Ligand SMILES: Nc1ncnc2c1ncn2[C@@H]1O[C@H](COP(=O)(O)OP(=O)(O)OP(=O)(O)O)[C@@H](O)[C@H]1O
């Protein structure tokens with residue numbers, strides 16, 4: 001019993017170390033492939049659309065409802081003790097510092113990370129990646145670089161839009177559901193506002209973009225074992241990317257705030 | 258020169274697939290490998306273009322040792338070698354025309370117009386005119402297979418590796434693919450390494466025939482000689498007699 005669970009832990013650990021090694025290998029390959037602009041260049045813009053533009057609806061949907069809920073909960077919490085215009089401060093601060101980047105990141109781990117893992121995983125198990133190699137394409141330059149590059153560029157854009165929409169939703173909620181005027185909400189919003197917060201959020205978003213696309217690409221690229229293998233890779237990509245996002249979130253908070 | 262594998266050992270985990278495998282592929286000829294399912298035929302072809310690395314032994318293409326190549330040198334080598342995958346391995350997000358053009362774009366030697374012309378020509382060779390705009394999922398298995406052949410020959414490579422190019426095709430198409438393989442040799446001087454389960458086809462096209470068994474070449478020679486071989490393993494295989502085969506192996 002104990003021996004077998006120790007064995008299981010050992011196997012998982014070995015697999016984990018192996019994955020880190022493979023991941024490092026892929027990362028080095030991706031950096032090397034950066035100079036093959038002729039391969040990844042033409043694919044970059046389509047990936048900007050696939051990774052970024054297509055993610056906007058879900059991201060904004062989440063942001064809008066987060067803004068609404070934050071405003072209502074803030075007013076509920078503050079009733080009688082704190083001036084109500086603090087609603088603006090709480091909505092602005094939480095959305096910019098935390099919820100905008102993290103909720104968007106988690107949602108896109110599901111949307112973008114899973115998509116990349118499934119697509120590349122299918123290409124791996126049907127030998128399409130081998131076929132790329134046989135036609136003298138570096139598959140890392142062709143498949144991984146444009147996706148991770150698009151994540152790096154587009155996550156900050158999408159998160160920026162999410163933050164704007166989230167705050168706007170909080171403001172509209174304050175106007176119509178809470179007894180708050182626009183000047184009051186804006187007063188609260190500006191109370192603790194630091195331009196640096198936005199910079200901080202966008203740096204986080206960029207790191208989440210690399211993480212989500214990179215983890216998805218990794219599990220897809222190293223996929224094996226047919227349809228079941230593709231399913232496994234997709235799940236691992238979503239779980240792995242979500243966990244890394246939360247770890248990175250804590251890291252940035254400790255490092256930059 | 259040409260393709261040469263020398264005492265290659267290849268294992269996957271606990272499974273030893275190739276175990277001291279040596280083969281010389283004659284220049285401008287057609288060498289065919291036959292052998293039972295799972296004996297390592299596809300593995301052999303993948304070793305030749307460095308898709309996988311051997312555990313031991315040497316793999317040569319021309320003056321280059323493939324198993325020691327890395328990075329861009331490997332991609333340069335692959336420009337000389339066309340590969341027909343066993344299950345076609347077409348890019349399913351692209352049309353058939355785009356599939357066939359992929360290698361040509363990469364090689365960068367032809368203009369857009371010439372590429373278009375070459376794509377049409379290559380598809381005509383495998384009797385697939387008019388499917389350029391279709392996606393792989395819209396084709397039958399046999400058509401996909403032929404499109405895979407077209408993609409490999411489009412590059413006019415010096416070497417062509419065919420992994421079961423005729424398996425699952427109707428007799429007419431089989432003959433057509435056989436003729437295509439012969440034509441590549443006769444008109445373009447291509448050196449071919451073919452894997453097949455179709456013994457009739459193997460006898461028809463091969464200049465040199467080799468049988469893979471238990472990780473190494475059990476017998477090799479001109480195709481006409483194989484009928485006279487006494488080795489029960491070879492006899493059992495080519496006559497398709499499980500009893501003879503099992504006793505011997
Ligand atoms: N990437 C891999 N990982 C693990 N095992 C593998 C891998 N590739 C091949 N094998 C195993 O190696 C053996 C030989 O495989 P290979 O595909 O070369 O056989 P084959 O001779 O082409 O068979 P077939 O005629 O059925 O195509 C098989 O047992 C297969 O399961």
Ligand SMILES: [Mg+2]
Nearest residue numbers: 298299300343
């Ligand atoms: Mg095979």
